[in-house]
Amino acid sequence: MQIQIYISVTVLILMQKSASEAVSLTSPANMSIECDSYRVEVQWEYPDLSRDVQFQVEVLQEFTEGNSNITQILTQNLSLDISKMLFNVPYSLYYVNVTAVRGEEKSRPTQSYTFSYDVYVDSEIRCYLDFPEVELSPKDGKLHVQFANPLQLYRNSPALRDLTNNLKYCIQTVQEKKRESCAICEIKQNTCEMSVVFSEHRGEYCINLTGQIEPNFFHDKSSCFTGDIRSSSASQDIN
Incomplete structure (x- = not known):
């Protein structure tokens, strides 16, 4: 009986030692x-x-x-x-x-x-996606917004390689928060573009860009255009 107890204790000690060594790192x-x-x-x-x-x-x-x-x-x-x-x-x-x-x-x-x-x-x-660089320019008295289609730009990345849905994006004028325009950019399009109307002309025109390719959403992107959109003499500021 004493021998059996001794053997059991010895085996237990060896097992504990083995387990301790296995996680020594x-x-x-x-x-x-x-x-x-x-x-x-x-x-x-x-x-x-x-x-x-x-x-x-x-x-x-x-x-x-x-x-x-x-x-x-x-x-x-x-x-x-x-x-x-x-x-x-x-x-x-x-x-x-x-x-x-x-x-x-x-x-x-x-x-x-x-x-x-x-x-x-x-x-x-x-994990959110990011919009590409946004280009702002005057066009026919409106602010023209254009950027590379993310479905084309990121199509070989881990985030977008399995996506089949189109991009839905919305542009909100910062100075006129209730004014928002939305559009669909299909995977076959190289660029996504939209012209935004401002109710009055001002020295700076700012927009906020949001978007989603279900079920993935983008970080919001804010951009500003300085100058008069009725003329071509202006500059752009993107955050």
């Missing part, structure tokens, strides 16, 4: 996610890179229809562009686990915040 810290119209990048910090440590990056994806997917890759860097590891980007929820690895040793994984481009998905990080 420090876990990565201060993970962050950066996402925009072009890419998604995950970054982290690690206190000691002198002992041939690698990092196992695991991207976990949950589709809105209920399916899931896991993709893994090893890197020695403290950051990784995971864009090519993402699928069906406009309609999914993601999070990332990063684990320090050295030989057979592994740290406990560090998990990122959840992130998504889909505004209807409940995520901790919301």
